[in-house]
Amino acid sequence: MKKIIIVFILIFTIALNHGCIQRGLHNPEKEVTFTFEESDFEDDFDEFEKAQVVGDFNDWNDSPEAWHYYGFNDKGIPPDETKDDKIWTAKFIIPYGTWGYKFKINGSSKTDPNNDGDLIVSDDT
Numbered sequence: 001m002k003k004i005i006i007v008f009i010l011i012f013t014i015a016l017n018h019g020c021i022q023r024g025l026h027n028p029e030k031e032v033t034f035t036f037e038e039s040d041f042e043d044d045f046d047e048f049e050k051a052q053v054v055g056d057f058n059d060w061n062d063s064p065e066a067w068h069y070y071g072f073n074d075k076g077i078p079p080d081e082t083k084d085d086k087i088w089t090a091k092f093i094i095p096y097g098t099w100g101y102k103f104k105i106n107g108s109s110k111t112d113p114n115n116d117g118d119l120i121v122s123d124d125t
Helices: 002-017
Strands: 029-037 051-055 087-095 097-099 101-105 108-110 119-121
Touching (some): 029 119, 087 119
Antiparallel strands (some): 029 087, 051 101
C-alpha cells in the first residue's frame, strides 16, 4: 500500500512540474481573429506570399513544423472565403492574457496596422 501511495505522489509531482496539471480547473481561451489588408503594407512588399502571426503565445516560433504555428488563411477559415480579396485573415484559439505579437509577412516582422499595442485576450475583449 505504501508503494502505491509513493508511486501516486511521484506521478502527481512529475505531472505538476511539467505543466500537465495547471492551477485552477481550466485555463480559459478565446477565438481571436487577425486581419490585415495588403494595402496596409503596399509600400513594403510588391507581392504577398506568406503571412504568419508570431508572439508570446507561441514563443515567437515561426516554424511550420511547430504545433503552435499560426499562419494566415490556413487555419479556421476556408481558403476560398478569402481568396483574391487582398485581405489576409486568420482565426486562432489563444489563452487569456496579455500578449506581444507581430505579423510576419514574407519573413519580415510587421506591427499590426489595426493594433500597435499588445493583444489582450479576456472576457471583455
